[in-house]
Amino acid sequence: MARKHITLMIISTVPDMFAEHYFFIKNVFPDLKEICLNHDIELEYLDLFYSMTEEEFNTCRSIPKYFTSIDSDRTFYICFRGQKLGCIPTHEDVDKATIQKYPELVDYIGDMSFTELTVMHAIHPFEKIENGEVKKLPPVKHSLFYFRDDKYLDELSDSQREIYTCKPDCDDQFVQDLKLAMAKDLVVHNKREFDELKDNMANINVRKYKGIWDDNINFLDLLYGYTHEYARLTNQSVDDLADFYTKLSFSNTNGGFADFECEGKPFKDVMIEDFLNELKLEFPENFN
Known part of the structure; x- marks a missing residue:
C-alpha cells in the first residue's frame, strides 16, 4: 500500500489564538503525526497565517x-x-485578479472578516474561474472547529482585552457580538446541511472548549514559543517568521492560557480523538 500524504491546515484570528496554536503544535501534532506514520500516512502542518x-x-x-x-x-x-472577529477587508484590500478568479467575493467584501472568508472558502467554497472555465470546488472533506468559551474575559483587564477582543474603535460591542455570532453560525449552518445529505460529502465537527487563564504567563512568550516550534517543524528561518510578531504592539502582554479543556476532558485527548475519527473515515483501508 502506497503511503498517503495530507496537509493539516490551521486558521484562526491573530494574535488571540497563538496560545492554542502553540498548544496544538507542541502537544497534539506530534502524537497525530506518529499515529499517521503508524498507518502509512504522512502528515504535514500548515499555518495559513505564517504561510x-x-x-x-x-x-x-x-x-x-x-x-x-x-x-x-x-x-x-x-x-x-x-x-475576536478579525479584520474586515475592503474592496481596496482585494486585488482585481482575485476578484476575477473568485467573482462571488464581491458579495461579501466589507461584511466578512478575512477569517470568515477563508472559512467559507473551505466549507462552502466559492466558484473558481480558471482558464476561462468555471469550477465548483468541493468542500474540505474534514473540518474541525473549536469555539472558545468567553468566561475567561471576566478575569482580564481592559489592556489585556486588546489582544482577545475587538479594538475599542470598532463598531459598538453589540454589533461586534452579532457579527461574531453570525460567523460561528455560518459553520453550524453548513454542518447541519452536510449532516442531512445522504452522500455525506463533508464532515464538520464543532466543539466548545475553555481556556485556563494564568496571569503569570506572558503572551509574548507563547508567541515566541510557537514561532520557534513552527520554524523548526517547517524548516523555516525563525527570523523571517519573527518579522510578523515584532510588529505587534500591546500595552499589556501579561497573562495567557496555561491549558485548555473540552467538555470536561483534556483538550489534547479530545482533539486527537476527533482527528483520528476523521482519519478512519478518510482512509478506512489504512485502519483495517
Whole structure:
C-alpha cells in the first residue's frame, strides 16, 4: 500500500489564538503525526497565517494566499474561534485578479472578516474561474472547529482585552457580538446541511472548549514559543517568521492560557480523538 500524504491546515484570528496554536503544535501534532506514520500516512502542518510572505502580510493580500493553500489539499482543516472577529477587508484590500478568479467575493467584501472568508472558502467554497472555465470546488472533506468559551474575559483587564477582543474603535460591542455570532453560525449552518445529505460529502465537527487563564504567563512568550516550534517543524528561518510578531504592539502582554479543556476532558485527548475519527473515515483501508 502506497503511503498517503495530507496537509493539516490551521486558521484562526491573530494574535488571540497563538496560545492554542502553540498548544496544538507542541502537544497534539506530534502524537497525530506518529499515529499517521503508524498507518502509512504522512502528515504535514500548515499555518495559513505564517504561510504568507511579509509583503503579502503588509499589503493585506492574504485572501488569494489562503484560498490557494486550501485548494492545494481540501482534506483536513482546523479552525479556532474566540471572541475576536478579525479584520474586515475592503474592496481596496482585494486585488482585481482575485476578484476575477473568485467573482462571488464581491458579495461579501466589507461584511466578512478575512477569517470568515477563508472559512467559507473551505466549507462552502466559492466558484473558481480558471482558464476561462468555471469550477465548483468541493468542500474540505474534514473540518474541525473549536469555539472558545468567553468566561475567561471576566478575569482580564481592559489592556489585556486588546489582544482577545475587538479594538475599542470598532463598531459598538453589540454589533461586534452579532457579527461574531453570525460567523460561528455560518459553520453550524453548513454542518447541519452536510449532516442531512445522504452522500455525506463533508464532515464538520464543532466543539466548545475553555481556556485556563494564568496571569503569570506572558503572551509574548507563547508567541515566541510557537514561532520557534513552527520554524523548526517547517524548516523555516525563525527570523523571517519573527518579522510578523515584532510588529505587534500591546500595552499589556501579561497573562495567557496555561491549558485548555473540552467538555470536561483534556483538550489534547479530545482533539486527537476527533482527528483520528476523521482519519478512519478518510482512509478506512489504512485502519483495517
